[in-house]
Structures are given as structure tokens and as C-alpha cells.
Amino acid sequence: MEFLRPATWAEALAAKAEHPDALPIAGGTDVMVELNFDVKRPPFLLDLTRVTELADWAPDGGMLRVGAGVTYSRLISELGDQLPGLAMASRTVGSPQIRNRGTVGGNLGSASPAGDAHPPLLADSEAGAVVEAHSVRGTRFIPISEFYVGVKRSALEPDELIAAYWLRPAAGPQQFSKIGTRNAMVISVTAFAIALHPASRRVGTGFGSAAPTPRRATEAEQFLSDELTASGRWESRAELDPAAVAQFGELVAAAASPIDDVRGTASYRRHALSVMAKRTLVWSWSDFRNARPAPNSRRTA
Amino acid sequence: MRVKCTVNGEKHEIDDVWEGESLLYALRERMGLPGSKNACEQGECGSCTVYLDQTPVCACLVAAGQAQDRDIVTVEGLAGEEKLHPVQQAFLEAGAVQCGFCTPGLLVATHDLLEREEQPSDPEIREALAGNLCRCTGYEKILDAVKLAASRKAEAAT
Ligand SMILES: Cc1cc2nc3c(=O)[nH]c(=O)nc-3n(C[C@H](O)[C@H](O)[C@H](O)COP(=O)(O)OP(=O)(O)OC[C@H]3O[C@@H](n4cnc5c(N)ncnc54)[C@H](O)[C@@H]3O)c2cc1C
Ligand code: FES
Ligand code: FES
Numbered sequence: 001m002e003f004l005r006p007a008t009w010a011e012a013l014a015a016k017a018e019h020p021d022a023l024p025i026a027g028g029t030d031v032m033v034e035l036n037f038d039v040k041r042p043p044f045l046l047d048l049t050r051v052t053e054l055a056d057w058a059p060d061g062g063m064l065r066v067g068a069g070v071t072y073s074r075l076i077s078e079l080g081d082q083l084p085g086l087a088m089a090s091r092t093v094g095s096p097q098i099r100n101r102g103t104v105g106g107n108l109g110s111a112s113p114a115g116d117a118h119p120p121l122l123a124d125s126e127a128g129a130v131v132e133a134h135s136v137r138g139t140r141f142i143p144i145s146e147f148y149v150g151v152k153r154s155a156l157e158p159d160e161l162i163a164a165y166w167l168r169p170a171a172g173p174q175q176f177s178k179i180g181t182r183n184a185m186v187i188s189v190t191a192f193a194i195a196l197h198p199a200s201r202r203v204g205t206g207f208g209s210a211a212p213t214p215r216r217a218t219e220a221e222q223f224l225s226d227e228l229t230a231s232g233r234w235e236s237r238a239e240l241d242p243a244a245v246a247q248f249g250e251l252v253a254a255a256a257s258p259i260d261d262v263r264g265t266a267s268y269r270r271h272a273l274s275v276m277a278k279r280t281l282v283w284s285w286s287d288f289r290n291a292r293p294a295p296n297s298r299r300t301a
Numbered sequence: 302m303r304v305k306c307t308v309n310g311e312k313h314e315i316d317d318v319w320e321g322e323s324l325l326y327a328l329r330e331r332m333g334l335p336g337s338k339n340a341c342e343q344g345e346c347g348s349c350t351v352y353l354d355q356t357p358v359c360a361c362l363v364a365a366g367q368a369q370d371r372d373i374v375t376v377e378g379l380a381g382e383e384k385l386h387p388v389q390q391a392f393l394e395a396g397a398v399q400c401g402f403c404t405p406g407l408l409v410a411t412h413d414l415l416e417r418e419e420q421p422s423d424p425e426i427r428e429a430l431a432g433n434l435c436r437c438t439g440y441e442k443i444l445d446a447v448k449l450a451a452s453r454k455a456e457a458a459t
Contacts, residue, residue, distance in 0.1 A: 001320035003302055003366040025364060029344055032362040035321040036342040045320055047367050073356075095432020096410070097359045098344055184431035185345060 004046045009053045009134070012161060015046055017136040020158035022046040026054075026069055027101035029094065030110045054105065054163070064169055065132070068105025068162040075104065083167055085120035085174030085193050092116055092178050095185050105162045108147065111154040111213070118148070118214030119193030120176055122206025125168040126197065128216065135160040148213035172196035173287035175280035179264075179272045189264040192252070192276040196284050201229050205277070210256035210269045220251035220277065237289045240282065248281055249274035306368045308332060309378030315365075324368045325349045325360035328375060336376040336405045340434075347433035350406035351375045357413045359432075376405035379412060387457070388412050391450035392443075399437035407433045411447050419458075420451055 004022060006012040016022055022044035025031045034040040048054055054069030057079065064082060066075070072090040076099070080087040086104070093099055093116050107117040108131060121129040121144050128144040133156055140160070147155050156162070174195040180186030188209045195204040203224045205217045227244045228234055258269035304327065305314045315331045323342070328334045328351070338348035342361045349360040352374040360375075379386040385393070388411050398404050407430065414421055414429040421429065426447050435443060 003320040003364070005366065005369065025367070028362045028364055028367065029359075032323060032364060033343045035364075036323060036361065041321070045364060045366070047364065049367050094344065095347065096429060097347055097350055097357055097432045098362075100356045101358045101362060184428075 001042065002044045004044055005050060006046070006048075007050050009051050009163070012046065012048060012051050013134055013136050013159075015044075016161055017159045019044045019046075024048055024109060024161060026103045026106045026109070027071065029098050029102040030106055048105075048161070057164075059169075060166075062168070063166050065164050065166050066104070067164050068108070069103050070105075072099035072102050072104070082169040083120075084170050085123060085176050085195055086117060086167065088174070088176035089116045089120045089178070089191070089193065092176070092180075092186075092188075098185075104165065108154065108162055108165065109156075111148055111152050113148075113151060113211065113213055114187050114191075114209045115214065116176075116178065116188060116191055116208065118144075119191050119206035119208050120174065120195070121165065121167070122214060122216045123174070123193040123195040123204035125195075125204065126200055126202050128204065128206070130166040131162060132164045132166065133157075133160045134163045139163075141166075145216055148215075151212045170195065172198045173284035175284045177276040177280050179276070181263075187263065190256075190258070190269045190272050190276070192273055192280060194277070194280045194284055196288055198234055198288065201225060201234050203228070205252065207252065207256065207273055209263070210258040210273055212257070215255060217252040217255035217277070220248050220255060223251055224248050224281070239289075240285050245278050245281055249278040252277035302366060304365050304369050306371050306373055308334065308373045309375060318365050320364075320366060322365045323361045324351070324353075324363040324365050324373070327365040327368070328360060328373075334375050334377050338402050338405055340402060344432075345434065346403070346406070347410060347430075348403050348406040350409040350433065352409065352413070357410055374409075376408050379408060386412065387453045388415065388446075388450045391453060392446045395442050395446035395449050397438060397442040397446035403433060403435040403437075407435070407443060411450060414447070415451055415454055419455060421447070 004015045023042035024046045026048045054067045057066040072093050075090050076087050104117045107115040131142040131147050133140045176193045178191040179189040190210045191208040193206045203221050208214045253270040253274035258266040260266050303316050304318045340346045340348045344359045344362045351360045
């Protein structure tokens, strides 16, 4: 094995082009487990923690561009107000030690259906977040819903690295909910994120651990967006219609194609998803009714 | 490969480091610092917690090569020449140590908590120590120790 230690982004891309089989390592919270347990023996490790460009974030044309190497801890403290959904998900990742090291870039790199960053990335704005991938050949902007292509497989080419991801700062309430066996240090049985986008009268969703990839519940989004618009609720901010809430929960559950595994059965996952969808909808709608512009409330299921 | 880093204020230069090796292994087996414990090697137990550039992390999940030019503080670096660190003293006095395997990681995590928060509440302590498992004490004495250390620190500051 060789340890590659690029000092700049240009060097990192050159190294990845020369050695497409090099395994990038950022926070190492997925990679080191695989190395310690002999699951992987890559010919090259490509350390990205020296590349300072990756650890930056900045507003850019109404969006936020967040470097792949920003840790969960920094995301929570520096971007919690602007990205409340992603920050809520980040707070549930592992433990303080894991959040001090782990990154959303690494969560994307692993592309696990259970990765907690994915649901809020999917729920963000009308079409979800965008992944900015670089290689020596150039830059690609990959819509998040096209990024996940299979169980732990992403749309990244072998010579590409994730530079950053783009999100819209929250313009409405966002919520995240995760089911696990305890509060800390737990891989999700299922997870769900919702974001209200009052300006465009849309609702965004994302769920994890209930299909081969993280997914949006597009029919549920469409149903609820239409229902809220048709009933004039974006303007009146009236209480939700309980029948619509129930229907939303059912459509979210129907979007899943879960499996039975050690963490839970498929039917439990479907049920849990519908419960989380209904709860997070009610929470975020009540935030909307209370008319805080970009609320950053913290709740757990 | 060769790795150079600073541990507990001392410069270390170690050779023949395997590229896939963890910082925890390098500390324990190459630098003669067995204080940080290896219990799970998968980030679950926190007994390997060290400061990496002032941030508590699991040393088992840091590649040794990533420690190049970085500043590390282990449990061995907490005490002064003569005296234990107040956090260590509090763990001893409160009976928060039984087999002691979890203790080094808890000491570093508690040290960090009290740097950030002088009088942490119970939920804050639980949250800060959520990444550290103890199989012996049932945690009550550990909570006592953290509170004792916090009050000692507050006394010392006045
Ligand atoms: C104890 C423990 C608890 C955990 N709890 C959770 C949890 O609650 N929720 C959760 O979602 N995850 C959890 N994880 C998994 C892990 O922490 C996350 O997936 C984390 O986001 C990985 O980030 P990292 O920076 O550590 O990635 P690394 O381990 O460094 O890399 C992960 C993958 O991404 C690739 N990669 C990294 N950066 C890039 C880049 N810039 N471009 C291209 N590829 C890249 C790597 O090659 C690798 O395949 C846990 C892990 C541990 C050990
Ligand atoms: S040995 Fe590192 S967390 Fe358990
Ligand atoms: S004292 Fe034995 S594990 Fe904590």
C-alpha cells in the first residue's frame, strides 16, 4: 500500500487520475473501520485532510457551497441556522468524536443507504442538493437524486473526487427524524427528512435505509404540494387536514422498497417511515404557522 | 513510511509505519504510549480518544499518515510533572474507575468538555460522553467524577 498526501486540490486530482484505484480518505470514520477489519486493502490511500480548499464553505449566488471536507461538528456550529435539516441529521451521527472527524463528503463517498446526510440533501430545494465532482478532465454538477446509483454505489467516475455540495439556505422549516435502537451512536433503521419551500410552494422529502439507495418520495411531495396549494394553506397557514397528513404518510411509505435485516423488518420500516413522515410534517407545519422565517428547532422522534 | 508528529509536546519521528495503520497502533506500538486503549478499533467505544489538533477524535479511526505534522495529546499528556490533572484526580476520588480500560478515553473527553463548558448540566455531560463506553461502572460514578472535576476547576478559578 502507498500513502498519497497531496497538499493541494490540483495534486489530489492528479493523483486520482494517475491512480484511479486509490481510496480517498477524509475523516476516515468509514475507511479506517474497513482497514482495521481487513475488509479493504487498497493499493493507495489518498489523504484529503491536507487539502484546505475542501474544508471551506461560502455563500455563492443565493446558494451555499460546502466543501466536502467540512466536518459534522463544524456544519452544526457554523451552518446550523442556514441548513437546519442537514444540521439536525448531523447531530445524530455517531458521537462527538465521530462528528469531529466525519464529513458529508465521506457520507456521499460511501453512498450507504443508511447515511444520515442523504435524506436532508434530497429534501433540499425543488430538485435537491447538487454534488460538485472534479477530475483533471473538468467539473460535473450531479443532481443529488442522480448521485446514488445502487447499494453503496455513486455516480462518481473512478478519476473523480467530490469537491463540494450545493444547497439552498433554508427558506422554510425543515425537520429530520431517525429511528434507531438508542439515542447515540446508532445506524438508522430508517430516517426521514422534510423541507417546506413556501416560496415555490413545494415540499421536499428524502428517506434512508428503506430502499437500495436513499430516495425522495416524489409522489408524496407532489400530493402534498398540490393539496397545500389547492386548499390555499400556503397563504392561510391553516391547520393541516388530518386526512391529507395520513395520505402523505401512506405515500411516503409506498415510495420505500425496504428489506428485512438485523436492524428491522421491511414492514416495520414502512410503518416507521409513515409515522416519521406524518410527525415531521406536523412539526414543520406548526413551525411554518408560527411564522418563523428559518426556524432551527430541535426535536427527536 | 516515515511519520513525524508532535505528541504531548514532544516531537516524534517513527519509521516503517504501515500505510494502512491507525494512529492508535502507532502511539501504542511505536511511540511507547499505551495509555490510549484499543477495545473495538471501530470508533464505537471511545477508549482510544486523543486530541488531534485540539479536537477529540478516535485514534483508531485516524490513519497514522494523517497525523503527519499534527499535534496530538494523549491521556499521558494530561497530568503535570508532579500532580495528576484535576479531572484524573476526580475520577480516582469519585470511584469512577473499575477495570480502567475506558478511563483514558473518558479523561480526554471530559477534559475537552470542561474546556468548553465550565459547569455542564447532566444532559450536556451525557451528550459529551456519548461516544465513550464503560462496561463496569454503570456511569453514575463517572457523572459524579465529571461534576467533581467541574467544581474543583471552578474553585481553583476563584
Ligand atoms: C462509530 C461510528 C458511528 C457512525 N454513525 C453514523 C451515523 O449515525 N450516521 C451516518 O450516516 N454515518 C455514521 N457513521 C459512518 C461515517 O461516520 C459516515 O459515513 C461519515 O460521513 C464518513 O465520513 P468520513 O469523512 O469519515 O469518510 P471516510 O471514511 O474518510 O470516507 C468514506 C468514503 O468516502 C470516500 N470519500 C471521502 N471523501 C471523498 C471525496 N472528497 N471525494 C470522493 N470520495 C470521498 C472514501 O474513499 C470512502 O469510500 C459512523 C461511523 C462510526 C465509526
Ligand atoms: S478503540 Fe477506538 S473507539 Fe474503540
Ligand atoms: S471501568 Fe471498566 S470499562 Fe469502564
